[in-house]
Amino acid sequence: MSGCGPCKGCSPASASKIKDADYTLALAGNANVGKSVIFNQLTGVDQIIGNWPGKTVERADGVLVHGGKRYRVIDLPGIYSFSTYSMEELVSRDFIALEHPDAVINVVDASALERNLFFTIQLLELAPPLVVAVNQLDLAEKKGITVDTGKLSALLGVPVVPTIGIRGKGIAELTAAVTGRVQDHPVPQVLRFGKEVEERIGLIVAALKNVTSPYPERWTAIKLLERDPAIQQIVSGQNPAAVETAARLAGEIEALHGEAVSVVISAERYQIADRIARDVLTIRAPGEHPEKESLTDQIDRIALHPVFGLVTVCAVIGFLLLWTFTIGAQISALLAGFFSQFEPYEPVISGPLMDILWNGAFSGFVAGVTLVIPYVLPFYILLAVIEDSGYLTRIAVVLDRGMHRMGLHGKAIIPLILGYGCNVPACYSCRIMETPKQKLLAAFLVTLVPCTARTVVILGLVAVFVNIWWALALYVLDILLIIVLGRLAFTVVPGESVGLVMEMPDYHVPSLSVVLKQTWARTRSLVWIVFPAYIIGSAVLQAVYAAGLLSPVNALLLPVTVLWLGLPAVIGITLVFGIVRKELTILTLAVIFGTTNFAAVLSPVQLIVFALVTMLYIPCISVILVLASEFGWKRALAISALEVVLAIAIGGIAFRVLSLGM
Amino acid sequence: MAQEQIEEYLEAIYDLETRDGSAKTTAIAKCLNVAPASVTEVLRSLSVKGLVAYEPYRGATLTEEGKKIADTIKRKHRLLEVFLTDILKLNRENVHDEACRMEHAISDETEHALCRMMHAPARCPHGSPISPCTLGVGSCAECDALEGAAGIPIPPSVRGRTILPITSLLPKQEGKIAFIRGEHRIVQRLSDLGLTLGTTVSIRRRSPGNGPVEVCVRRTTLAIDHAIAETIFVEPCGTGTA
Numbered sequence: 001m002s003g004c005g006p007c008k009g010c011s012p013a014s015a016s017k018i019k020d021a022d023y024t025l026a027l028a029g030n031a032n033v034g035k036s037v038i039f040n041q042l043t044g045v046d047q048i049i050g051n052w053p054g055k056t057v058e059r060a061d062g063v064l065v066h067g068g069k070r071y072r073v074i075d076l077p078g079i080y081s082f083s084t085y086s087m088e089e090l091v092s093r094d095f096i097a098l099e100h101p102d103a104v105i106n107v108v109d110a111s112a113l114e115r116n117l118f119f120t121i122q123l124l125e126l127a128p129p130l131v132v133a134v135n136q137l138d139l140a141e142k143k144g145i146t147v148d149t150g151k152l153s154a155l156l157g158v159p160v161v162p163t164i165g166i167r168g169k170g171i172a173e174l175t176a177a178v179t180g181r182v183q184d185h186p187v188p189q190v191l192r193f194g195k196e197v198e199e200r201i202g203l204i205v206a207a208l209k210n211v212t213s214p215y216p217e218r219w220t221a222i223k224l225l226e227r228d229p230a231i232q233q234i235v236s237g238q239n240p241a242a243v244e245t246a247a248r249l250a251g252e253i254e255a256l257h258g259e260a261v262s263v264v265i266s267a268e269r270y271q272i273a274d275r276i277a278r279d280v281l282t283i284r285a286p287g288e289h290p291e292k293e294s295l296t297d298q299i300d301r302i303a304l305h306p307v308f309g310l311v312t313v314c315a316v317i318g319f320l321l322l323w324t325f326t327i328g329a330q331i332s333a334l335l336a337g338f339f340s341q342f343e344p345y346e347p348v349i350s351g352p353l354m355d356i357l358w359n360g361a362f363s364g365f366v367a368g369v370t371l372v373i374p375y376v377l378p379f380y381i382l383l384a385v386i387e388d389s390g391y392l393t394r395i396a397v398v399l400d401r402g403m404h405r406m407g408l409h410g411k412a413i414i415p416l417i418l419g420y421g422c423n424v425p426a427c428y429s430c431r432i433m434e435t436p437k438q439k440l441l442a443a444f445l446v447t448l449v450p451c452t453a454r455t456v457v458i459l460g461l462v463a464v465f466v467n468i469w470w471a472l473a474l475y476v477l478d479i480l481l482i483i484v485l486g487r488l489a490f491t492v493v494p495g496e497s498v499g500l501v502m503e504m505p506d507y508h509v510p511s512l513s514v515v516l517k518q519t520w521a522r523t524r525s526l527v528w529i530v531f532p533a534y535i536i537g538s539a540v541l542q543a544v545y546a547a548g549l550l551s552p553v554n555a556l557l558l559p560v561t562v563l564w565l566g567l568p569a570v571i572g573i574t575l576v577f578g579i580v581r582k583e584l585t586i587l588t589l590a591v592i593f594g595t596t597n598f599a600a601v602l603s604p605v606q607l608i609v610f611a612l613v614t615m616l617y618i619p620c621i622s623v624i625l626v627l628a629s630e631f632g633w634k635r636a637l638a639i640s641a642l643e644v645v646l647a648i649a650i651g652g653i654a655f656r657v658l659s660l661g662m
Numbered sequence: 663m664a665q666e667q668i669e670e671y672l673e674a675i676y677d678l679e680t681r682d683g684s685a686k687t688t689a690i691a692k693c694l695n696v697a698p699a700s701v702t703e704v705l706r707s708l709s710v711k712g713l714v715a716y717e718p719y720r721g722a723t724l725t726e727e728g729k730k731i732a733d734t735i736k737r738k739h740r741l742l743e744v745f746l747t748d749i750l751k752l753n754r755e756n757v758h759d760e761a762c763r764m765e766h767a768i769s770d771e772t773e774h775a776l777c778r779m780m781h782a783p784a785r786c787p788h789g790s791p792i793s794p795c796t797l798g799v800g801s802c803a804e805c806d807a808l809e810g811a812a813g814i815p816i817p818p819s820v821r822g823r824t825i826l827p828i829t830s831l832l833p834k835q836e837g838k839i840a841f842i843r844g845e846h847r848i849v850q851r852l853s854d855l856g857l858t859l860g861t862t863v864s865i866r867r868r869s870p871g872n873g874p875v876e877v878c879v880r881r882t883t884l885a886i887d888h889a890i891a892e893t894i895f896v897e898p899c900g901t902g903t904a
Contacts, residue, residue, distance in 0.1 A: 010807070071726045080853035080854050080855055081850075083850050083851075083854055111881060112880065112881050112882045114856065114880045114881070115855065115856045115882055118854070118856065143881075145881075161752065216699070244682075244683070247682070247683045248681055248682055248683075251680045251681045251682070251683070252681070254680060255680055255681070255790065256789070256790075257791065258790070258791025258793065258841075259791075259841075259859065260846055260849065260850070262850055263842075263849055263850060263853045263858075266850070266853035266854055266858060267853060267858035267859055267860075269859045270853075270856065270861070304867055304869070304876075306869070306870040361859075391722050395874075396885070397869065397874050397885045398869075398873075400869070400873055400874045400885075400887070401869070401871060401872065401873045401874075409887060410874065410885070428700075498847070498848060498889025499886075499888075499889055500874050500885060500887040500890075501852065501855065501884065501885075501886050501887065501890065502853055502884065502885045503855070503882060503883070503884055503885075504876060504883040504884065504885050533743075643752070
């Protein structure tokens with residue numbers, strides 16, 4: 001699992017620009033505090049942002065130019081703590097402690113100051129040059145909360161800048177504060193715990209005298225007291241006695257409190273955070289309408305209602321798909337008309353090899369532009385609106401119980417919905433799940449979700465030539481399969497599952513710039529991953545086609561295609577092509593039969609069986625690559641093999657059952 | 663080997679394990695005032711019974727099973743201490759030895775009756791926490807109802823409190839977190855999100871059929887899995903609205 005790889009979407013050009021920066025800045029903070037918005041304001045680079053906790057699963061890089069200097073800005077994942085509950089926490093703490101950024105900007109949410117300060121306190125323990133940005137002051141103001149940033153700065157001993165990231169307010173001041181901080185590298189003051197913990201930290205610091213650790217000494221002592229396994233390992237190599245001392249002191253605290261020592265220390269940090277928050281916050285008592293419900297409460301009365309909530313979720317997801325394919329079909333037709341002026345995209349099967357390869361590459365590119373982008377773009381736009389409004393978390397809550405049956409929880413609905421657009425980013429987004437088992441289960445189910453390419457096949461074959469109801473039936477069958485297979489995989493795959501613990505942000509009106517930037521970032525990363533596979537794969541297939549491998553392949557697959565699935569023998573090669581791009585099945589079919597009126601060459605049963613097999617039989621090559629990079633080749637191939645077997649089995653059964661009735 | 667002896671050993675290992683990470687033979691011998699050779703012998707036999715994991719020269723640690731027994735004994739011991747000081751008004755200095763002898767003799771039924779009568783005290787007179795009971799009841803109120811409370815007068819000096827899982831709070835009723843049970847990783851995650859001991863929380867909404875529970879804490883809202891929420895125990899304050 002690469003938790004800290006380079007940003008997938010970055011072009012090599014921008015990566016090299018980043019390298020020769022003069023200073024490095026890191027943005028750190030809780031999820032959902034507007035951190036990514038501030039990152040955008042500072043750098044102007046399109047980083048994915050949204051009203052979804054734990055979104056930034058990879059850190060993103062950007063460049064800020066100020067006063068003739070170049071600053072590399074790194075947006076760390078949104079986390080709540082450094083207790084290594086997740087990979088993101090480990091990545092963030094190691095980045096700050098080991099790579100020594102020249103300054104760290106801690107973005108905090110003014111409306112939830114205690115919880116945010118809890119993280120600030122942990123940042124201060126790592127002792128980087130710190131600047132705190134108190135963000136979303138406008139939203140806090142609406143709730144009657146004001147923050148005395150001057151006092152906060154005095155209490156924390158670091159510069160504090162008030163900001164409203166979404167409107168660009170305070171960004172200039174933040175830039176000034178941070179760039180000033182870079183020069184003098186000040187060490188922040190130490191916030192002390194209660195006596196019984198502080199005394200023991202002192203004893204451990206004393207025991208650590210001859211130990212060299214890349215981490216600050218006091219921080220190492222605190223982590224040893226918390227029984228942090230990674231730090232225990234570092235220290236035990238040099239001074240096992242210090243680890244033993246720390247464990248004994250930790251035992252004393254645990255005996256005193258009856259709680260794990262790390263939980264006791266968390267409580268201590270919250271006590272400090274509460275004390276600071278009490279000093280700097282002014283909370284206006286609710287005014288004339290004390291009983292008036294907030295807008296979020298009013299919307300949630302319906303959005304989280306036992307019955308209406310579910311209806312709303314179905315309506316929203318239904319509308320998302322309907323909108324995607326109505327708008328998508330129009331854009332697609334428009335673009336296809338445009339490209340057909342240049343080149344007919346049929347496989348060229350004779351002529352010099354370069355011509356064949358070029359033709360294949362070009363047709364791959366055209367297919368991407370006319371068949372993927374038109375559908376994915378409207379999908380991502382509307383999804384970004386749903387996400388940024390805060391409604392996505394409600395979908396997760398409403399569907400949580402249903403997802404439990406598959407060993408997942410509500411959050412897993414995000415990758416699944418994303419999968420309707422394209423499976424590639426959906427598989428990456430499975431990182432939001434907590435345990436390795438849940439990540440794998442979610443990714444497996446994502447590969448079964450019909451993406452836009454597969455929907456194009458279902459619509460193009462079944463909705464057009466049979467009827468829309470059979471197309472919808474395939475969709476419903478797919479959802480049922482996801483539920484059944486999810487249930488089965490849950491019992492088979494080893495490992496643990498944990499329940500949902502998720503922050504619920506308030507609703508807000510989605511910002512146009514956030515929505516557009518996010519749509520662009522997602523589409524762009526899709527283009528970088530999917531298009532190369534499309535273009536190279538298409539060229540190779542074209543060559544294979546030209547080399548006359550058509551008939552042997554068909555003959556080889558004949559027992560499956562003709563005897564078991566009841567399809568014509570030529571379907572064999574289309575299924576091979578479909579591994580590269582699912583909608584290639586339809587295109588090759590048109591070329592082979594020399595017609596796009598598929599009803600003339602295939603019976604309704606054959607059309608349905610063919611669409612069904614195409615929908616299920618294998619994740620496309622881009623998805624297999626992503627699965628391999630996230631979970632290893634063994635699992636990627638196991639999932640692919642399983643789906644091939646499944647598609648063939650279900651296709652054959654469908655052929656026999658449908659033949660009886662139609 | 664007598665049950666009492668087994669329990670004494672498990673208790674000693676429990677204490678040493680919390681202090682040192684594992685219980686060394688010499689340390690156990692010193693603690694129980696017996697010869698190291700006989701400790702080794704007893705540890706072997708406890709290991710056969712599946713109560714401790716024992717490696718010669720490295721010391722012993724409790725197995726899940728052994729820890730369960732040790733937990734119960736500790737709980738009985740501390741409940742008895744509260745009983746002896748608060749109800750029988752014995753001197754606090756003397757109750758430890760007295761409780762040490764009594765803890766092996768009382769049944770689980772007596773343990774639960776003591777807990778109910780004294781309203782689930784949180785700590786022993788020396789300040790050590792009393793672990794929650796292992797009964798399958800959702801709250802102390804439920805436990806009282808089951809037993810009909812037996813009409814025992816509650817002395818005013820007893821520090822009484824009612825503990826409920828957070829899922830039993832009424833709408834708009836606030837509660838203070840008393841303890842969180844369960845796997846360490848989850849407890850840590852909840853504490854990191856602000857659910858620390860003594861924090862005031864309330865329920866914003868419950869989903870039907872054991873869906874996630876929305877918990878308000880420190881001016882934020884968290885959606886928490888129902889099974890996890892049931893492990894968060896609170897002391898309710900005020901009455902709230904039904």
